[in-house]
Amino acid sequence: MRRIPAVIAVVGLSALALVGCSSAPAAAGCERPDAGSSALGLVKAGGEPGSPTISLTDPVYAQSTSFTDETVGEGPVVTAQTQDVVFSIAIANGATGAPILETVTPVRSVDFWTTDYAGFATMLDCATEGSRIVGAVPYDQLSEQAAANWDIQEGQSIAVVMDVQKVYKAAADGxxxxxxxxxxxxxxxxxxxxxxxxxxxxxxxxxxxxxxxxxxxxxxxxxxxxxxxxxxxxxxxxxxxxxxxxxxxxxxxxxxxxxxxxxxxxxxxxxxxxxxxxxxxxxxxxxxxxxxxxxxxxxxxxxxxxxxxxxxxxxxxxx
Known part of the structure; x- marks a missing residue:
């Protein structure tokens, strides 16, 4: 008997999220905030679109999540926390520069990421498909479990390169x-x-x-x-x-x-x-x-x- 399938179970990352953003064109009524920082100049993004890499020229520390759009995409815009997105991401320990993670996320809504990495959701606010976002996230904007998994200590930060690969509609808009x-x-x-x-x-x-x-x-x-x-x-x-x-x-x-x-x-x-x-x-x-x-x-x-x-x-x- 054929049936309508249930919601797919969570796979892949344990969960992610950040806070901050930079100026970039967006949809009407969705203004991309500006949350840049001089610390972001220490984060070097590399790799082809969809396969980001990250390296640091010096230790990166952030008191609050900061990020900037290194590349601004021309695709659909994230206008709601309920929208589904797919992004690829490279993460490094801001204090040591040691690589932590390079992966592509499964399809998940923006607000899915808020539990353990709420800053990632803020990074995606009014972001456009095709954008590359460089960011830094402090310890206190990760959950205790996420920080422990990645060996991030109090006072430290993570550095992030995020490629927004796919932005889905929040609801039918025809x-x-x-x-x-x-x-x-x-x-x-x-x-x-x-x-x-x-x-x-x-x-x-x-x-x-x-x-x-x-x-x-x-x-x-x-x-x-x-x-x-x-x-x-x-x-x-x-x-x-x-x-x-x-x-x-x-x-x-x-x-x-x-x-x-x-x-x-x-x-x-x-x-x-x-x-x-x-x-x-x-x-x-x-x-x-x-x-x-x-x-x-x-x-x-x-x-x-x-x-x-x-x-x-x-x-x-x-x-």
């Missing part, structure tokens, strides 16, 4: 579309884009019914793509939410060949930035089998925001 099909659910949106679904009285559509509520101008998605989405699912019969990435606090990536047929049909060929309302009859959903909180023979209603497409996983089969 152009609103006019729909007039009778008997369809209504959708209301919270300020952050979280949908509420109002199921009408009466019988649901007998066939698959899909409407584009917002039409994005991004790339088309299809089979084989790892489509990054936020969604809410409601059972037509009892009008209750049975699954929601919004409630779980994280987006998810799904493939159209790993979800119920009606969900796949509704999303195939849609564009990034779009919001889709779909009513799925039982035969294109879970059929006559109960699945989790979904009873057998249920008509399912989803509102799906298409936020982006994840990069393909690296092929290590030949290694």
């Amino acid at each position: 152009a609103p579309q006019y729909n007039d099909r009778r008997g369809m659910p209504a959708v209301v949106l919270a300020p952050d884009g979280r949908p509420g679904i109002i199921i009408p009285d009466g019988a649901p559509p007998q066939d698959l019914a899909a409407e584009v509520l917002k039409k994005g101008d991004g790339e088309k998605v299809g089979a084989g793509d790892a489509i990054r989405v936020q969604y809410t699912g409601v059972n037509w019969a009892d009008k209750k939410v049975f699954d929601s990435t919004w409630e779980k606090g994280a987006s998810t990536a799904l493939s159209l060949d790993a979800v119920v047929p009606g969900f796949a049909q509704a999303l195939d060929g849609q564009t990034v930035g779009s919001q889709i309302l779909v009513v799925i009859p039982p035969e294109l959903g879970y059929g006559d089998q109960a699945t989790g909180a979904v009873p057998a023979n249920s008509t399912l209603v989803f509102v799906v925001d298409i936020l982006g497409v994840d990069a393909p996983a690296a092929d290590t089969s030949g290694q």
Whole structure:
């Protein structure tokens, strides 16, 4: 039985974050702060975009997190803490210059990084995809566990080079579309884009019914793509939410060949930035089998925001 996958578990880094920023062009209403420091002149960034390296000419100390954009990208802008990002990062001990870490993060929201490395989230505030950010973060802006893991002592700092590789949409931001099909659910949106679904009285559509509520101008998605989405699912019969990435606090990536047929049909060929309302009859959903909180023979209603497409996983089969 195919199903909509659950949110992917955390992998990779233990968690990251900083504080500060520099002046750079950004989206309307998102002004990149200036948090430079003379100490940043001691941090030397190298490596190709997406593979940063770091070295220090002298010890680097910072009383508060400071950073500057060495390169300003021209891609999408981080305008919300709930936005998902991918960045590659190189970190060194500011006191000794010893390398600590070079890695690429998994897809995570900006606010994910605040628990152990809150400064990284601040570094990303109004940053643009394609930017290279050089920063310095003091001991007291790391969690005790993070500082211990990296052997950073009180009074010391870390030096950072961060390449912002991918910025996803926080929610569907396409152009609103006019729909007039009778008997369809209504959708209301919270300020952050979280949908509420109002199921009408009466019988649901007998066939698959899909409407584009917002039409994005991004790339088309299809089979084989790892489509990054936020969604809410409601059972037509009892009008209750049975699954929601919004409630779980994280987006998810799904493939159209790993979800119920009606969900796949509704999303195939849609564009990034779009919001889709779909009513799925039982035969294109879970059929006559109960699945989790979904009873057998249920008509399912989803509102799906298409936020982006994840990069393909690296092929290590030949290694």
